[in-house]
Structures are given as C-alpha cells and as structure tokens.
Amino acid sequence: MLNRRQTVKKLISACHLTKNYRERPIVDNISLEIEEGETIALIGSNGAGKTTTISMLLGILPQDSGTIAYWTTDYKKEIGTQLQSTPFFEGYTVEDNLKLFAAFYNVDLTNKMIDERLASFDLLQAKKTPAIKLSMGQQKRLAILVTTLHNPRLVILDEPSAGLDPRGQKEIQNMIKNLKENGVAVLFSSHDMLEVTKVADRIIIMNQGKIIANGSPDHLLEQYHAQNLEDLFFELTK
Numbered sequence: 068m069l070n071r072r073q074t075v076k077k078l079i080s081a082c083h084l085t086k087n088y089r090e091r092p093i094v095d096n097i098s099l100e101i102e103e104g105e106t107i108a109l110i111g112s113n114g115a116g117k118t119t120t121i122s123m124l125l126g127i128l129p130q131d132s133g134t135i136a137y138w139t140t141d142y143k144k145e146i147g148t149q150l151q152s153t154p155f156f157e158g159y160t161v162e163d164n165l166k167l168f169a170a171f172y173n174v175d176l177t178n179k180m181i182d183e184r185l186a187s188f189d190l191l192q193a194k195k196t197p198a199i200k201l202s203m204g205q206q207k208r209l210a211i212l213v214t215t216l217h218n219p220r221l222v223i224l225d226e227p228s229a230g231l232d233p234r235g236q237k238e239i240q241n242m243i244k245n246l247k248e249n250g251v252a253v254l255f256s257s258h259d260m261l262e263v264t265k266v267a268d269r270i271i272i273m274n275q276g277k278i279i280a281n282g283s284p285d286h287l288l289e290q291y292h293a294q295n296l297e298d299l300f301f302e303l304t305k
C-alpha cells in the first residue's frame with residue numbers, strides 16, 4: 068500500500084497533551100509518536116484515559132493543551148478508525164455499507180473488488196445481510212474493513228477485540244497483523260495482554276491519565292525485570 072505514496076517516517080507526534088473534565092486531569096501531559104508501519108498497543112485499566120487520548124489523536128475531541136502534528140493536512144480522512152461502536156445504518160446490507168464508505172472515501176469499487184474484500188475479511192457469505200444483524204465479531208470485522216477501504220497509512224482501533232470469543236479475537240489479531248504486513252501503522256487499545264504480546268511492536272501503558280511505560284515488549288520486560296506483560300502491567304498500575 069505504501070509504494071503509491073511518498074515515504075514518511077513519523078505519522079503523528081503528540082506533545083504534552085492534556086484533557087481535563089471538571090478540573091480533573093483525564094489525560095495528563097502525555098507525549099507520544101506513531102511511526103510508519105508500527106503496531107502500537109495502548110493499554111491501561113478502565114478509565115486510564117485511552118479512549119480520550121484516541122479521540123484527541125483523531126481530532127474528535129479538542130485537547131485542553133499540547134500539540135498534535137500529523138504527516139498530512141487531511142488526517143481526518145486519511146486515518147482509518149474503528150471506535151468502540153460503529154453505527155451501521157438500519158436496513159443497509161454489508162454490501163451497501165461497503166459502497167457507502169467507498170463513496171465517502173471516494174474509492175471506486177467494482178463488484179469483483181467488493182467480493183474480494185469481503186472474502187478476505189470472511190464476510191462474503193454475509194454480503195446481503197443487514198449489517199446490524201451480523202454477529203458482534205462480524206460487525207467488528209466489517210467496521211475494520213470499511214475503515215481500510217481507502218488504504219490508509221494509519222489505522223486507530225479502540226478495543227477492537229472487546230467482547231469477542233477466542234475465534235473472533237484471533238480474527239481481529241490476524242487483521243491487525245495483516246495491516247502490518249501491508250505497511251499500515253496501527254494503534255489499538257486493548258485489555259488483553261496475550262493479544263498485545265502477539266501483535267504489538269510497541270506498548271504504551273497508561274495509568275490515571277499518564278503514560279507510565281512506552282517501549283517494545285522485550286525492552287519493557289527487560290527494563291522492569293518482569294516475566295510477562297501481565298505481571299508488568301499489574302506491577303506498574305498497582
């Protein structure tokens with residue numbers, strides 16, 4: 068996907084981001100970078116500030132202070148995103164949704180391309196099914212499929228595998244790996260340490276609005292002399 072585009076190294080550079088609700092710091096002076104092609108897991112307990120951070124990076128929520136620099140001016144259209152719930156329109160089939168998002172992204176999709184895309188996300192058999200009738204796993208896959216139709220350079224996913232059974236989780240992990248193989252950078256939030264270990268090149272741990280660790284799994288385990296990520300997470304967030 069990248070060969071069509073100009074090569075850049077840094078996609079997002081966020082500096083000293085802060086968000087307060089009623090004077091309570093929800094995101095507290097965090098800085099992070101997203102580089103081309105890397106898969107980053109954003110982890111933290113409930114309420115740590117992950118969704119708020121993601122929302123600011125996506126430009127959905129304005130930060131109270133700090134700056135975010137993007138590799139492109141049209142980042143809202145260029146970043147693929149799947150938030151915790153993707154609204155599919157009542158009565159629209161899977162195929163309709165693909166066409167709708169393709170129109171939004173200004174992407175031409177032939178019928179053959181639609182079938183190929185659906186098949187690669189294991190959704191071809193559900194082509195004529197209303198999207199809101201799909202299983203949760205299928206809906207998550209469709210949500211990621213529609214957000215990658217325009218071959219984005221960066222995809223941001225908020226808890227993509229939450230609530231899925233082991234097979235559904237594995238399918239999401241494979242999708243993330245597949246994006247990586249195609250040179251797409253991915254930032255995803257997760258509560259599942261095994262998932263994080265399997266797919267992330269880099270882990271950012273948030274706690275009470277702050278980034279308390281940031282590095283590759285191996286580097287973090289070595290730095291903190293931890294046996295595994297779960298132990299490390301509990302140790303750092305206790």
Ligand SMILES: Nc1ncnc2c1ncn2[C@@H]1O[C@H](COP(=O)(O)OP(=O)(O)OP(=O)(O)O)[C@@H](O)[C@H]1O
Binds near residue numbers: 112120
């Ligand atoms: N609009 C809002 N007004 C007030 N407080 C808010 C608002 N949005 C979020 N918060 C609070 O900010 C904190 C961080 O929320 P956020 O959703 O970013 O956490 P999270 O790490 O994504 O949690 P989870 O893992 O449960 O999704 C929580 O305490 C939440 O209640």
